[in-house]
Amino acid sequence: MNLTIPAFFGRIAFSALAALIGAVFALPLLWFLFAPFNAQAQMGLAVPDPWTLSNFVTVFGNSYAVQALWNSFIQATGGVILVGAAATLAAYALSRSSVPGKGAVTYVLLLFSSVVSGSAAMVPIFLIISAAGIMDTHVAVILTFAGGLLPTAMFILRDFIDSIPKSYEESAMVAGASPVQAFFDVALPVIRPGIVVVVVWSFVNIWGSFLIPFVLLRSSDNMPASVAIYSFYSEAGTPIVTLLAAYSLIYSLPVVALYLFVSWKFGFRFFGGIKA
């Protein structure tokens, strides 16, 4: 029992260290808690006096800023619909059919998806989009992301479908349903949570990405928020801090909301799925 005193101090030291690391992680973000609500925001950390929403009013009065958020939404939603639909169908086929060579297909996909990263493949992706004649369109960004995110989405979903007993669809087929009916009416509702995870994961990925739209888009009408944010600079090249801060906060909100939604609904297991 004489161990309790060192153990007690040990626990305090551990707590202090954990809190200190947490504080260090918080430091670069502190500025974002204040600057969006400060009409005189500068690069320095300052408590707003008074707190105001005027920066947000300015952002929403800027049609270009609003358009960019809308573009982000179009691109992320379009990509998510493609990824969700194609990954669900393919994952279901990988799990439930005996198409020859599906093991090899899985292995090759896994390999390629980790080898062909956006930063390594930006030249050929640019050339493919250019050859297809869809440069500087939403479709270009949507298709590129769909292709890039699909392999991982398929693996997450295949694992999910593998864990669901086949007897669900079997009983439907015994009752006279066709395989396709069994998929749409029986399997699909059961795998919906897995689809939600994949959809949220893809949405956050596309919404937050910079490089692909930066390379594939030219005109300001099509720019998503991640690229458009760099236009909030004055003629002299200095950032318009008030606008940037408020805009960054608005732009971050969907990501934070979706993250909270997923961790509330599924816990952290979802992020472990990446390693699958």
Place this chain on the structure above:
Amino acid sequence: MTTEPISTQPQRKVRNFALLSNRAGAAFMLPAGLLVSVFVIVPFFWVIFVSFTNRTLIGKTALNPDFVGLGNYLALFDPATFFQRGQFGFSLILTTQFVLMSALVGQALLGLLLAWLIQTVPPWIKRITETFVIAAWILPEVVIGFAWFAFLDRDAGTLNMLLTGLGLPPGDFLLQQPFWVIVVFNTWRGAAFSMMLFNSAFSSIPPSYFQAADVAGASSWQKFRDIGLPLIRGHIVTDLILITMWTFNTFTPFLLTNGGPSYRTELVSIYNYRVAFQDFQFGKGAAVGVIMMLINLAFALIYLRLGRKKAPKS
């Protein structure tokens, strides 16, 4: 007794029976197959092809590039300029140091420390610490880039305000120490993944192991060294490979430093972008892409081999 084999046998037959016919299965795989082929598999081979040409973004060779053989690779590996700033060799060495310091040392060690700490601290400290570590990881990269830009601002930034408050000399870190800035930046940005992976690994160890060690009077360090660490060795290998690949391919430091000042933070991903889209040399940029993919391939093969060993049935 006699009914059992009768009831299991048809069941096993049903289980082997594929729910989807091959034709339906192939149709289901078609949309994903097309998208992945066009945007993942074709780029892999196309980039190899382009790397043997002198294709440019604009001008005559944009439409009718010439075949230049290994010319682009010879230019990249030209021993006369290889190690010079702004050249491929410099960028490659810089990236290696960046991966070593920010991923293998920074993210993995910090993630391990955090995962171990939050096993024992009170829940409210655990929650607050986790919140900020994870926030650094999930927020969009441009937002993070701008937050750090403000944080490091020479005149008014939070960091210099703190340093001055502690009686330490302030600095213009983006100019003076750009490499260490992106190392710390990437450690900060990515530690959450390692923390969460190790956290779930530690949670999977039966608590009785630690309780037995407690009874024997083991210190936290002894428990970590003799129980925690050996039992999560597989997770550590997985983590190291994944964060190495992600850090090697990351483009995010571009948002903080633009690769500068004077190429001092020009990682290979940023070098690739500059050569292809600022100097308009697609052929040379493609050659950089091929080398990046080969490095990715090496890591991916190691990773897949380890994964196969762990799960031999798949």
